[in-house]
Amino acid sequence: MRMVAKIGQVTFDCRDGYTLSRFWTQVTGYTEVPDDPNLPEHSQHFIGPDGKHPGLLFINVPDAKTVKNRLHLDLVPDTTRDEEVERLLALGATVYEDHRKEDGTGWVTMLDPEGNEFCVERSEAERGRH
Structure with a gap:
């Protein structure tokens, strides 16, 4: 049996994950998870094709790139x-x-x-x- 791993998401460390998720939503056409919308106060913001994986995850971190x-x-x-x-x-x-x-x-x-x-x-x- 061949074993492989699937990519669940590509994760970006960032200062403002909400803003980046909005930008990348416009770039890719990806959407939020319908039952878990991204809000500015969240520390993690996921978008994916039809809100599903694989997608892009933006995690707020304190340090700049x-x-x-x-x-x-x-x-x-x-x-x-x-x-x-x-x-x-x-x-x-x-x-x-x-x-x-x-x-x-x-x-x-x-x-x-x-x-x-x-x-x-x-x-x-x-x-x-x-």
Whole structure:
């Protein structure tokens, strides 16, 4: 019998988990658990696809982020990469490093409102994978 472990969630230590959960809800379309909504006074804030696992968990911690993340999310948008970058900028993300190339390949490394890195890749359509 083969034994494996499933990923239940990706956890972010953060200063304001409620605010980050709201940001990432807009980014991913994930939702809270219907019977356990996230409130500003909570110390943990979970969002997932239809409120289920695997998802993202934001835990309030007292210390600020000081170094580059060792783990980050790579987003593949439904729209184009460039349209997604513009949408995320409007939500409060910032561009950290722009790795787009003249031939249309590449990605953009962005920061969420607390400075956590994530990347926006090309969409499946842009990669020719319909």
